[in-house]
Amino acid sequence: MPAITENSYVPLISTIKSVQDLTPTEKVFEVELPGGRQLNHDPGQFVQLLVPGIGEAPISICSSPTDNNFHLTIRRVGDVTTAIHNMKEGDKVGIRGSFGNGFPVEEMKGNDVLIIAGGIGLAPLRSVIRYILANRTEYGEFTILHGARTPSDRLFKDELSRWADSSEINLLETVDHPDESWSGHSGVITTLFKGLTVDPSRTYALVCGPPVMYRFVILECLGRGIPDKQILVSLERHMKCGLGKCGHCQINGVYTCQDGPVFTFNQVRNLEEAL
Structure with a gap:
C-alpha cells in the first residue's frame, strides 16, 4: 500500500497511547495518528519515526492492519531509540509511511x-x-x-x-x-x-x-x-531514509526500503551482502 502521507517527506505528528516494557532493552509503543486516521499498512511494512530535535529511525510495524492504532517494537541501541524509550503516554512523535513491500x-x-x-x-x-x-x-x-x-x-x-x-x-x-x-x-x-x-x-x-x-x-x-x-x-536492517534517496540500504543496486524489506529468496539469493 502507498504511504498514508500525501507528502512522504512530511511526518504526521502522532500520539503515543501506551508503552509496554518487553525486556530491559525492548519496549512496544502503541501510536495513534492525528484525527484517528488508520495507517492501512501491509503486514511487513515499516514507518519512519521522528523524535523532534533528535532524529529519525525506520521501525517495523508489529501490529496487524486489523488492529486499532498501530504498534512499534523498539530496541534501545542509539540516540534516537534511547530518546524514544524515555517517552511516555501522551508524548508526540512524527510518523512517515508506511513504506516498503510487505508479506504477500x-x-x-x-x-x-x-x-x-x-x-x-x-x-x-x-x-x-x-x-x-x-x-x-x-x-x-x-x-x-x-x-x-x-x-x-x-x-x-x-x-x-x-x-x-x-x-x-x-x-x-x-x-x-x-x-x-x-x-x-x-x-x-x-x-x-x-x-x-x-x-x-x-x-x-x-x-x-x-x-x-x-x-x-x-x-x-x-x-x-x-x-x-x-x-x-x-531484511529490515540497513534502512535509513525509507525513500530510496540516501543509498544507505542499497545492496548491489537493490534498495531494501523500496524493493523490500520483504523479499523472496529467489530475489536475494545472489546478493552476497543481503543474507
Missing part, C-alpha cells in the same frame, strides 16, 4: 504458513501473525518456530503463551541458553525443524531474525522442498 498475504491465502522468528525478528512477523489470526479461515496449517537467546529475551511473552494454548497455531519454541525458569526446548532455532512435516508445494516460509540465522534456516526450508519464491525474508 493475499497470495498466501489458501496455503500453509510457516513462520520462523529469531530474537527481535518476532516483531515484524507479529504483524502477519496477527493478520492471519484475524483471518484464520482463509489460511491452511499455521506453524510458528520461535527462538530467543534466553528465556528473559523472549518478546511478547503473554502473547506467546496464548499462541501456545491456541488450537489455531502450532507454536514451537527454543532458547539458546536456558536457565532454571525454562522447561522447554533448548538449542538453536534450526533444531525445531526436526520432525517438522510440511507440504512444500503449498507452504510459505516467512523468516526474520539475526543475520547469522538466515542461511541455516533457508537451507532447512530448501531441504524440505519449499520453492525459492515461497521463502520470504524480511
Whole structure:
C-alpha cells in the first residue's frame, strides 16, 4: 500500500497511547495518528519515526492492519531509540509511511504458513501473525518456530503463551541458553525443524531474525522442498531514509526500503551482502 502521507517527506505528528516494557532493552509503543486516521499498512511494512530535535529511525510495524492504532517494537541501541524509550503516554512523535513491500498475504491465502522468528525478528512477523489470526479461515496449517537467546529475551511473552494454548497455531519454541525458569526446548532455532512435516508445494516460509540465522534456516526450508519464491525474508536492517534517496540500504543496486524489506529468496539469493 502507498504511504498514508500525501507528502512522504512530511511526518504526521502522532500520539503515543501506551508503552509496554518487553525486556530491559525492548519496549512496544502503541501510536495513534492525528484525527484517528488508520495507517492501512501491509503486514511487513515499516514507518519512519521522528523524535523532534533528535532524529529519525525506520521501525517495523508489529501490529496487524486489523488492529486499532498501530504498534512499534523498539530496541534501545542509539540516540534516537534511547530518546524514544524515555517517552511516555501522551508524548508526540512524527510518523512517515508506511513504506516498503510487505508479506504477500493475499497470495498466501489458501496455503500453509510457516513462520520462523529469531530474537527481535518476532516483531515484524507479529504483524502477519496477527493478520492471519484475524483471518484464520482463509489460511491452511499455521506453524510458528520461535527462538530467543534466553528465556528473559523472549518478546511478547503473554502473547506467546496464548499462541501456545491456541488450537489455531502450532507454536514451537527454543532458547539458546536456558536457565532454571525454562522447561522447554533448548538449542538453536534450526533444531525445531526436526520432525517438522510440511507440504512444500503449498507452504510459505516467512523468516526474520539475526543475520547469522538466515542461511541455516533457508537451507532447512530448501531441504524440505519449499520453492525459492515461497521463502520470504524480511531484511529490515540497513534502512535509513525509507525513500530510496540516501543509498544507505542499497545492496548491489537493490534498495531494501523500496524493493523490500520483504523479499523472496529467489530475489536475494545472489546478493552476497543481503543474507
